[in-house]
């Protein structure tokens with residue numbers, strides 16, 4: 402069956418995929434939004450590269466007819482929630498996320514019921530159905546600022562990432578009820594190996610994403626969202642950085658600051674666990690095929706979409722625009 406062939410086998414090998422993707426962009430009036438964790442070739446053909454907050458803003462603002470989302474499923478869903486009249490394509494529908502996958506909406510609804518009177522703040526890394534159960538969505542870029550805007554006597558549920566929730570609690574002094582989810586990439590960094598790397602590179606600054614475990618974060622000189630890490634690397638007078646997040650961000654860091662040194666933090670084993678297996682399901686070939694065939698497409702139940710829209714809009718209202726996307 403042709404559908405079981407690998408993507409490359411479905412493509413004329415003489416095609417220049419970079420040219421073809423450009424041609425299809427114009428033909429479809431499409432915009433390609435890519436997350437920093439995508440492979441370098443995809444980042445290089447994207448119209449906009451950003452983290453979750455920046456990509457949400459772009460999805461809400463674009464005049465394109467088609468949004469090609471080079472990221473994972475919950476991100477493409479967020480684009481569809483914000484732009485229901487547009488076609489949203491995702492190169493590989495199986496590109497999920499451990500945080501979203503481990504917070505099923507039926508169990509999350511029970512969790513909310515078990516904590517009456519709590520305001521529900523959900524990290525954007527969750528399904529549309531979980532967003533529909535939430536009061537406010539946040540990203541790692543704006544989570545602390547959003548929590549600070551909530552009256553001090555209002556109890557809060559924070560989901561689904563317990564590490565981000567714990568970090569935000571420390572930042573804001575707010576005690577929150579946490580859903581116990583984790584990111585399979587960020588939980589894999591080894592404190593012992595990080596200390597070894599710091600010893601070998603004594604001048605390097607450690608910059609880390611708040612999805613990391615606390616024993617890793619305590620060694621960080623700077624903690625922030627992917628965009629914040631990228632911006633920090635530019636602003637800092639430091640020449641070398643140990644980067645504790647998904648390794649895809651190093652492509653933009655090195656491009657933006659070619660004279661600086663970026664060292665990926667080591668995972669527990671000698672594996673490539675610092676690369677998100679879900680993000681890496683997308684390839685340049687699948688990106689081309691989804692534009693050529695206009696599938697796979699994201700579709701959403703309209704009731705869920707409308708319920709999920711309000712907490713995303715609240716996030717955007719509560720988050721001042723940040724240059725570079727958040």
Ligand code: SF4
Pocket residue numbers: 438473497498499500501526584585586587647677678679680
């Ligand atoms: S890096 Fe972690 S949080 Fe991001 S998409 Fe992959 S599994 Fe989800």
